[in-house]
Amino acid sequence: MQTTLRRRFKSEPFVFHSFNYLFMLFVAVVTLYPFLNTLAVSFNAGLDTTRGGIYVWPREWTFKNYDAVFQDGRVFHAFWVSVARTVVGTVFGVFLTAMLAYTISRREFMYRKFVTVIFVLTMYFSAGLIPSYFLIKDLHLLNTFLVYILFPGAGAGLISAFNMLVVRTYIHTLPESLVESAKIDGGSDFRVFVSVILPLCAPVLATIALFTAVGQWNTWFDTFIFASSRENLSTLQYELIRLLSSTVNSNANPNISSTAAKDTATMITPLSIRAAITMVASVPILLVYPFLQRHFVAGLQLGSVKE
C-alpha cells in the first residue's frame, strides 16, 4: 500500500499536474495583480501611496479618491454619457444585428451572399481615418451624441459583422421546421423574426449584447476624433485619458491634471484619482461578464467550430 502510494506521488501524472496547477496559479496572479494593485491604490490615501509599498491591500484606508471622482462634475457627467451611449448603442445594435442575421440565415434570400459579403468585408476594409472624418463632418454629425451610435469603428457602430455571423450561426442551429410552420400559419418574415426567432435567440443575444456594450463602454476614439470639443459629450474613458496623459510618464511629463491639482491639499494625487476612475470605468463590466460566461463561451465556440 505504502509503495503504491509513493509510486503514485513520484509518477509522471503527479509531477505534471503539480506543475500545471502551479503554472495556473502563476497565470492567475499575473492576470489579477495589476488590477488588484490599482484597487488597493484607489482605496489608499494619495500621499501615502507615493511612499510606495502598496501591493494588494491599502495601508491607509480612505474613500476620498472616490469622493473626489464623483464630486468632479465633469467626470460624473462623463459617467452618464458613457451609460447613455452603452444603453442606446446596445439596444439598437443588438436588435438590428439580430434582424440582419435573420435575413442572411434564410437560405432562400436572394441577396443573402451580397449582404453577407458587404458586411464581412468591413472587418478588413477601412476607408481610413481622414475620409471618415470628412464624411462625419459632411453629415453634420461632428460633436453630436449620434456619432457615438452610428460611427462604425473601434468596437462601436450599429452593426458588427462578427456579431452578425455569431447570431446567424446560432439561428442555423435552430430547427428549420419552426420557421416553416410559422410561415405556413401566415406569418411574414418580420413576424417570424420577432415572435419566433428573437425569443429563441436569447442566449446568443445576451452574448452580443455583452460584446456591444463592452465596445461602447470602452471606446474612446470617436470622442477623441469627433466630439472632443464638446465637454458635455465626454465619456468616462476619455476623462481617463485626460488624466492619464498627465500621469502616464511621471518622469517625462510632470504637469498634473486640473482635477487633482486643486485637491493636493486634501492628500489626493493624480495617481490615486486615476486608480479610482480606473475602477469606476471597469467594475460595471467586470460585475456582469462572469454571469454571461456560459453564453459567450458557447456563442464563440459555435461560431468557430461549426462551418
Next chain:
Amino acid sequence: MPQQVVHKAEPSSQPARRTEPYWRKMFRQRQLILMSLPMVIYVVIFAYGPIWGWMMAFQQYKPGFSIFDQKWVGFDQFRFLLMDEGFTRVLRNTIAMSVISLVLGFVTAIGLALLLNEIKKTGIKRIIQTISYLPHFLSWIIVTGLVSMSLSTEGGIVNIVLVKLHLIDEPIVWLSEGKYFWGIVGATNVWKEVGWNTIIYLAAIASVDPSLYEAAEMDGAGRYRKIWNVTLPGIRPVIVILLILNIGWILNGGGFEIQYFLGNGQVLDYSETIDIFVLKYGLRIGNYSLGVAAGIFKTVVSIILLYCANLIAKRLGEERLV
C-alpha cells in the same frame, strides 16, 4: 400532422422558384429585403461612403477648397510615401509588432488551452478561465495604464520582482528605451487576450475525436505524444483559419492604442505605426493627402494579404475563409 403540411408545401413552391421572374421573386422576398435594406444603406454610407475621400490621395489637398477644385498630382503621394525613410521605418515597426504579437499570441493561447485541457477539476478550471477573461473586458486606456504602472521605476512590480530575484541590479526604465518597446507591445497583447483566445482552441480541442486518443494510448503514447500527434493535428484547421483572419490585420501593428498611449518621444523610432502616422499627418500636420495615401496603402495591402493567405490555404488543401 405538421409533417404532412410541410410535405404538401414543398412540391408547390419548389418548381415555382425555378421559373419565377426576378421581380416577382423580389416581391415575394420584399420582407427580407426591407429588413436588411436599412442596414445595407447604413453600411454603404458609413463604411464605404468615405472611399469618396480617397480622391484626396491623388491631389495636393488644400483645406478651404472643394474636393473638385484641388490640384491633381497622380501617384505622387504614394511615390513620396514609399521613398520616404520615415514611412519605411513606420512600415517596419508595424510589421514587426504585428508579427511579434501574432506569434506570441498564437503560441501562448494554444499552450494555455492545452494546459487548461489537462485540468480535470471543472471548478478550478472554470475559475482560472473566468480570471483569464478579465483583461479582455478592460479598455485599452486602462490596460496601458496598468502596464505603465507595472513597468514604472518607482514601485513598478516588474522592476521590484526582477531586482528581488537579482536578475537586474537596478530598475530599468522600460518605456524609455526603444529596444524594449516591441516586446512590451507583444507582452501587453498576450496579457490582455491570451485567456480570451483560449476559448476557440478549447472548443477545437474538445471536438477532437476521443477514439483517436484511445488508439494512440493503445500504441503506447504518453501525455506529450498524444498532444503532439493527436491534439495539435486535430485543431490544425482552427489554427489555419485564425491565421488567415489575422494575416489580414498584419498592418494594424498589433493594435493601435498600445503604441498611441505607451509610445513617447524617446521610443518614437520603434513605436510609430501606420495608424499613428495617419493620425499624425491628418490631425497634427494637416497634410490630408499623405495621410489618406497611407490609409489607402494599408487597406489595399490588407485585402491583398487576406486574399493571398486564403488562396494559399486553398492550394494546400486547408480550411479557408471563403
